[in-house]
Amino acid sequence: MDLQMLFKRQQELDSYIEEKRQVKPEDVFEEKLLAFSVEAGELANEVRSFKFWSSRGPSDDRVILEEYVDGLHFLLSIGNTLALSPEVDEVDLAQEKADKKEQTAAFLELFAAVSLLRIEPSAETYGALFSAYLNLAGQLGYSWEDVTLAYHAKNEENYSRQENGY
Numbered sequence: 001m002d003l004q005m006l007f008k009r010q011q012e013l014d015s016y017i018e019e020k021r022q023v024k025p026e027d028v029f030e031e032k033l034l035a036f037s038v039e040a041g042e043l044a045n046e047v048r049s050f051k052f053w054s055s056r057g058p059s060d061d062r063v064i065l066e067e068y069v070d071g072l073h074f075l076l077s078i079g080n081t082l083a084l085s086p087e088v089d090e091v092d093l094a095q096e097k098a099d100k101k102e103q104t105a106a107f108l109e110l111f112a113a114v115s116l117l118r119i120e121p122s123a124e125t126y127g128a129l130f131s132a133y134l135n136l137a138g139q140l141g142y143s144w145e146d147v148t149l150a151y152h153a154k155n156e157e158n159y160s161r162q163e164n165g166y
Contacts, residue, residue, distance in 0.1 A: 006148065007085045009155055010076035017162060025081040030118070032078050037114050039071035040107065040133075047140065049103035065142060069150045073158065075133055078117075084126045091134060097141030106136045 018025060044050065046059040046067050058064060079085050098106070113129035137147050 003086065003091055006072075006151060007076055007080060009152075010073060011080045013073075013155060013158055014077050014080055016159070020162060025077075029078070029081050029121075032074050032081060033114060033118055036071055036074035036078060037111065039067065039074055040110055040114070043067040043071055044107045047103055047107075049100040050107070061141075064140060065146060065150045066154065068137060068140065068142065069147065069154045071133065072147065072151055073154065075130060079126055079130065082121055082126055084123050086127055086130050091144045093134065093138035093142060093144045093147070096138075098139035103136075103139055106132065106139050110136060 014025065017023075043064065046064045048054065048056065048058045110129070110132045113125070113132050117125045117129050137144075
């Protein structure tokens with residue numbers, strides 16, 4: 001699944017939710033930024049790269065990937081709200097899994113990019129955030145195929161949740 005298709009699928013889900021909840025995308029921009037930040041925090045909590053005080057390892061790959069695509073949903077939604085999407089259509093996450101220090105640095109870069117996007121919602125700042133999030137997937141050891149398959153499954157679950165009063 002190409003990148004533009006993910007933006008399209010997210011726009012369809014967003015439109016469905018906005019109509020159902022009677023909200024306009026521009027009215028919930030900051031809520032989406034916070035939701036993305038919360039999801040990224042939940043992802044960091046499952047990855048556990050920063051938890052130097054704990055001997056417990058990361059959560060199961062399935063759990064981490066699901067948290068990652070939860071964040072991806074909001075990141076795509078933010079791009080749609082801003083009418084922005086990256087120039088590229090194909091994504092290559094050929095990077096090998098990074099060590100804990102690199103993963104922690106990637107999360108910090110991500111949070112800094114969110115803060116910057118809030119202050120300056122531009123194509124450049126969104127592109128930096130989007131790039132940082134895609135790079136994180138590679139650093140966590142996931143391929144683009146892993147991400148898109150998990151996104152598709154979670155997208156269907158999100159529709160189901162809306163149907164069932166989530």
